[in-house]
Amino acid sequence: MALSFQKYQGLGNDFVVIEAKSLMDPDRARRLCDRRRGIGADGVLTLLPPKAPGAVAFMHVYNSDGSVAAMCGNGVRCVARHLADARGLDGEIDVETAAGLRRCTIHRGRRGAVESISVAMGPARDEGEQAFAVGSELLRARRISMGNPHAVIFGDASVERATAIGPTIEAGVPGGVNVGFAATGLDGLDLVVWERGAGLTEACGTGACAAAAAAVKLGLVDPVREVEVRLPGGPLRITVARDLSSVLMRGPAERVFTGETEL
Ligand SMILES: N[C@H](CCC[C@H](N)C(=O)O)C(=O)O
DSSP: OOEEEEEEEETTEEEEEEEOSSOOOHHHHHHHHOTTTSSOOSEEEEEEOOOSTTOSEEEEEEETTSOEESOOHHHHHHHHHHHHHHHOOOSEEEEEETTEEEEEEEEEOTTSOEEEEEEEOOOOEEEEEEEEEETTEEEEEEEEESSSEEEEEESOOOHHHHHHHHHHHHHTSTTOOEEEEEEEETTEEEEEEEETTTEEOSOOHHHHHHHHHHHHHTTSSOSSSOEEEEETTEEEEEEEOTTSSOEEEEEOOEEEEEEEEOO
Protein backbone atom coordinates (compact mmCIF):
# COMPACT_ATOMS: atom_id res chain seq x y z
CA MET A 1 0.00 0.00 0.00
CA ALA A 2 1.38 3.41 -0.99
CA LEU A 3 2.55 5.51 1.94
CA SER A 4 2.64 9.33 1.69
CA PHE A 5 5.47 10.97 3.62
CA GLN A 6 7.34 14.24 4.10
CA LYS A 7 11.12 14.37 4.48
CA TYR A 8 12.34 16.96 7.01
CA GLN A 9 15.72 17.81 8.51
CA GLY A 10 17.02 19.84 11.43
CA LEU A 11 20.73 20.70 11.02
CA GLY A 12 21.14 17.57 8.89
CA ASN A 13 19.44 15.23 11.40
CA ASP A 14 16.84 13.93 9.00
CA PHE A 15 13.48 12.24 9.37
CA VAL A 16 10.65 10.64 7.46
CA VAL A 17 7.48 12.28 8.82
CA ILE A 18 4.20 10.40 8.44
CA GLU A 19 0.65 11.21 9.57
CA ALA A 20 -1.21 8.01 10.47
CA LYS A 21 -3.92 6.50 12.62
CA SER A 22 -1.74 3.58 13.65
CA LEU A 23 1.92 2.75 13.96
CA MET A 24 4.02 0.95 11.34
CA ASP A 25 6.16 -1.98 12.46
CA PRO A 26 9.89 -1.42 13.19
CA ASP A 27 10.95 -3.46 10.14
CA ARG A 28 9.18 -0.98 7.84
CA ALA A 29 10.78 1.94 9.72
CA ARG A 30 14.20 0.36 9.16
CA ARG A 31 13.47 -0.08 5.44
CA LEU A 32 12.34 3.54 5.08
CA CYS A 33 15.52 4.79 6.80
CA ASP A 34 17.87 2.72 4.60
CA ARG A 35 19.95 5.28 2.66
CA ARG A 36 20.42 2.99 -0.37
CA ARG A 37 17.29 0.84 -0.54
CA GLY A 38 14.86 3.25 1.07
CA ILE A 39 14.15 6.95 1.52
CA GLY A 40 17.13 7.43 3.85
CA ALA A 41 16.81 9.02 7.29
CA ASP A 42 18.05 8.99 10.90
CA GLY A 43 14.53 8.10 12.02
CA VAL A 44 10.80 7.90 11.33
CA LEU A 45 8.42 10.29 13.12
CA THR A 46 4.82 9.10 13.08
CA LEU A 47 2.14 11.66 13.96
CA LEU A 48 -0.72 9.84 15.69
CA PRO A 49 -3.94 11.26 17.18
CA PRO A 50 -3.09 12.88 20.54
CA LYS A 51 -4.41 11.84 23.97
CA ALA A 52 -3.30 14.89 25.95
CA PRO A 53 -5.70 17.87 26.05
CA GLY A 54 -4.49 20.71 23.84
CA ALA A 55 -1.97 18.60 21.97
CA VAL A 56 -2.17 18.75 18.17
CA ALA A 57 -0.57 15.34 17.62
CA PHE A 58 1.37 12.55 19.34
CA MET A 59 4.92 12.13 17.97
CA HIS A 60 6.22 8.54 17.94
CA VAL A 61 9.97 8.15 17.31
CA TYR A 62 11.68 5.25 15.58
CA ASN A 63 15.46 5.39 15.27
CA SER A 64 16.92 4.17 11.98
CA ASP A 65 17.62 0.75 13.54
CA GLY A 66 13.92 0.35 14.40
CA SER A 67 14.36 1.02 18.13
CA VAL A 68 11.92 3.38 19.82
CA ALA A 69 12.84 6.63 21.60
CA ALA A 70 10.62 8.63 23.94
CA MET A 71 11.86 11.98 22.67
CA CYS A 72 13.69 13.61 19.75
CA GLY A 73 14.64 17.30 19.85
CA ASN A 74 15.39 17.91 16.18
CA GLY A 75 12.41 15.69 15.40
CA VAL A 76 9.92 17.72 17.40
CA ARG A 77 11.04 20.90 15.62
CA CYS A 78 10.50 19.12 12.29
CA VAL A 79 7.04 17.98 13.42
CA ALA A 80 6.11 21.51 14.51
CA ARG A 81 7.27 22.83 11.14
CA HIS A 82 5.24 20.16 9.35
CA LEU A 83 2.12 20.99 11.37
CA ALA A 84 2.61 24.70 10.64
CA ASP A 85 3.06 24.02 6.91
CA ALA A 86 0.42 21.32 6.46
CA ARG A 87 -2.32 22.57 8.76
CA GLY A 88 -1.61 26.30 8.64
CA LEU A 89 -0.86 26.40 12.35
CA ASP A 90 1.17 29.25 13.80
CA GLY A 91 2.56 30.60 17.05
CA GLU A 92 2.51 27.94 19.78
CA ILE A 93 1.89 24.25 18.97
CA ASP A 94 1.77 21.54 21.66
CA VAL A 95 3.21 18.21 20.53
CA GLU A 96 2.64 15.19 22.75
CA THR A 97 5.51 12.74 23.18
CA ALA A 98 6.16 9.68 25.33
CA ALA A 99 8.32 12.03 27.45
CA GLY A 100 5.43 14.49 27.91
CA LEU A 101 4.01 17.55 26.19
CA ARG A 102 6.47 19.77 24.32
CA ARG A 103 5.41 23.38 23.56
CA CYS A 104 6.83 24.54 20.25
CA THR A 105 6.89 28.17 19.13
CA ILE A 106 7.14 29.06 15.43
CA HIS A 107 9.32 32.13 14.75
CA ARG A 108 8.68 33.87 11.42
CA GLY A 109 10.60 36.63 9.64
CA ARG A 110 9.16 39.86 8.30
CA ARG A 111 8.01 38.14 5.09
CA GLY A 112 6.26 35.40 7.07
CA ALA A 113 8.76 32.61 6.33
CA VAL A 114 9.55 30.27 9.24
CA GLU A 115 13.04 31.18 10.51
CA SER A 116 13.35 28.95 13.57
CA ILE A 117 11.40 26.99 16.12
CA SER A 118 11.76 27.06 19.91
CA VAL A 119 10.88 24.05 22.03
CA ALA A 120 10.36 23.94 25.79
CA MET A 121 12.19 20.65 26.33
CA GLY A 122 11.10 20.13 29.92
CA PRO A 123 13.57 19.56 32.77
CA ALA A 124 17.01 18.00 32.39
CA ARG A 125 17.28 15.17 34.93
CA ASP A 126 20.79 14.92 36.35
CA GLU A 127 21.58 11.26 37.03
CA GLY A 128 25.11 11.79 38.28
CA GLU A 129 28.47 10.59 37.05
CA GLN A 130 29.07 7.19 35.40
CA ALA A 131 32.51 5.81 34.58
CA PHE A 132 33.11 3.72 31.46
CA ALA A 133 36.22 1.59 30.89
CA VAL A 134 36.98 1.73 27.15
CA GLY A 135 40.23 -0.01 26.22
CA SER A 136 42.88 1.41 28.53
CA GLU A 137 40.84 4.57 29.22
CA LEU A 138 38.49 5.27 32.12
CA LEU A 139 35.99 7.82 30.85
CA ARG A 140 33.82 9.86 33.19
CA ALA A 141 30.41 10.76 31.77
CA ARG A 142 27.60 12.86 33.18
CA ARG A 143 24.30 11.04 32.80
CA ILE A 144 21.47 13.38 31.86
CA SER A 145 17.92 12.46 30.83
CA MET A 146 15.92 14.68 28.47
CA GLY A 147 13.19 12.06 28.41
CA ASN A 148 15.75 9.93 26.59
CA PRO A 149 19.09 8.84 28.04
CA HIS A 150 22.37 10.70 27.47
CA ALA A 151 25.96 10.26 28.60
CA VAL A 152 28.01 13.46 28.14
CA ILE A 153 31.81 13.24 28.09
CA PHE A 154 33.78 16.50 28.16
CA GLY A 155 37.16 16.76 26.48
CA ASP A 156 37.52 15.99 22.78
CA ALA A 157 34.46 16.84 20.63
CA SER A 158 35.58 15.09 17.46
CA VAL A 159 33.85 12.80 14.97
CA GLU A 160 36.84 10.45 15.22
CA ARG A 161 36.50 10.07 19.00
CA ALA A 162 32.70 9.73 18.83
CA THR A 163 33.03 7.02 16.18
CA ALA A 164 35.79 5.18 18.06
CA ILE A 165 34.20 5.21 21.51
CA GLY A 166 30.49 5.88 21.06
CA PRO A 167 29.43 2.35 20.06
CA THR A 168 31.10 0.76 23.11
CA ILE A 169 29.41 3.14 25.53
CA GLU A 170 26.04 2.86 23.74
CA ALA A 171 26.24 -0.94 24.13
CA GLY A 172 27.46 -0.70 27.72
CA VAL A 173 24.20 0.70 29.07
CA PRO A 174 21.10 -1.54 29.32
CA GLY A 175 18.62 -0.20 26.75
CA GLY A 176 21.38 1.84 25.13
CA VAL A 177 22.35 5.50 25.58
CA ASN A 178 23.09 8.54 23.40
CA VAL A 179 26.75 9.53 23.83
CA GLY A 180 27.75 13.19 23.56
CA PHE A 181 31.38 14.25 23.16
CA ALA A 182 31.57 17.88 24.25
CA ALA A 183 34.22 20.58 24.56
CA THR A 184 33.82 24.04 26.07
CA GLY A 185 34.70 26.70 23.53
CA LEU A 186 34.35 30.40 22.91
CA ASP A 187 30.97 31.36 24.38
CA GLY A 188 29.47 27.92 23.98
CA LEU A 189 30.06 24.23 23.46
CA ASP A 190 31.27 22.08 20.59
CA LEU A 191 29.46 18.73 20.44
CA VAL A 192 29.45 15.51 18.45
CA VAL A 193 26.84 12.84 19.29
CA TRP A 194 26.89 9.10 18.73
CA GLU A 195 23.16 8.47 18.87
CA ARG A 196 21.49 5.37 20.29
CA GLY A 197 19.90 3.48 17.43
CA ALA A 198 21.21 5.80 14.71
CA GLY A 199 24.98 6.16 15.17
CA LEU A 200 26.84 9.33 14.26
CA THR A 201 24.39 12.08 13.29
CA GLU A 202 24.90 15.65 12.03
CA ALA A 203 23.03 16.98 15.05
CA CYS A 204 21.12 15.79 18.13
CA GLY A 205 18.63 18.15 19.78
CA THR A 206 18.22 16.29 23.06
CA GLY A 207 21.99 15.74 23.01
CA ALA A 208 22.62 19.49 22.77
CA CYS A 209 20.22 20.06 25.68
CA ALA A 210 21.88 17.31 27.73
CA ALA A 211 25.37 18.69 27.07
CA ALA A 212 24.33 22.25 28.00
CA ALA A 213 22.63 20.98 31.18
CA ALA A 214 25.70 18.93 32.14
CA ALA A 215 27.92 21.97 31.53
CA VAL A 216 25.69 24.11 33.79
CA LYS A 217 25.67 21.37 36.47
CA LEU A 218 29.48 21.14 36.33
CA GLY A 219 29.91 24.92 36.34
CA LEU A 220 31.46 24.97 32.86
CA VAL A 221 28.94 27.47 31.46
CA ASP A 222 26.70 30.07 33.11
CA PRO A 223 23.05 29.10 33.62
CA VAL A 224 20.15 31.17 32.31
CA ARG A 225 22.27 32.74 29.51
CA GLU A 226 21.67 31.28 26.04
CA VAL A 227 24.45 28.83 25.10
CA GLU A 228 25.43 28.13 21.49
CA VAL A 229 25.95 24.39 21.03
CA ARG A 230 27.91 23.87 17.80
CA LEU A 231 27.25 20.48 16.14
CA PRO A 232 28.67 19.20 12.84
CA GLY A 233 25.38 20.14 11.13
CA GLY A 234 25.22 23.62 12.68
CA PRO A 235 24.41 25.46 15.92
CA LEU A 236 21.50 25.10 18.32
CA ARG A 237 20.73 27.75 20.95
CA ILE A 238 20.04 26.27 24.37
CA THR A 239 18.99 28.01 27.59
CA VAL A 240 19.17 26.03 30.83
CA ALA A 241 17.65 27.11 34.17
CA ARG A 242 20.06 27.25 37.08
CA ASP A 243 18.41 24.19 38.71
CA LEU A 244 17.97 22.37 35.34
CA SER A 245 14.18 22.60 35.84
CA SER A 246 13.67 23.92 32.32
CA VAL A 247 15.59 23.72 29.04
CA LEU A 248 14.72 25.80 25.97
CA MET A 249 16.05 24.80 22.55
CA ARG A 250 15.89 26.97 19.41
CA GLY A 251 16.90 25.99 15.91
CA PRO A 252 15.82 25.41 12.29
CA ALA A 253 13.66 22.73 10.69
CA GLU A 254 13.22 22.44 6.92
CA ARG A 255 11.12 20.29 4.60
CA VAL A 256 13.30 18.57 1.97
CA PHE A 257 10.67 16.81 -0.17
CA THR A 258 7.26 15.13 -0.19
CA GLY A 259 6.80 11.66 -1.60
CA GLU A 260 5.01 8.35 -1.83
CA THR A 261 6.55 4.94 -1.30
CA GLU A 262 5.48 1.29 -1.65
CA LEU A 263 8.17 0.20 0.87
N1 LIG B 1 18.57 8.45 19.19
C1 LIG B 1 17.71 9.06 20.22
C2 LIG B 1 16.40 9.57 19.58
C3 LIG B 1 16.67 10.70 18.59
C4 LIG B 1 17.24 11.91 19.30
C5 LIG B 1 17.90 12.97 18.42
N2 LIG B 1 17.81 12.78 17.00
C6 LIG B 1 17.44 14.37 18.82
O1 LIG B 1 17.39 15.26 17.96
O2 LIG B 1 17.16 14.55 20.03
C7 LIG B 1 17.37 8.01 21.29
O3 LIG B 1 17.35 6.80 20.98
O4 LIG B 1 17.10 8.43 22.44
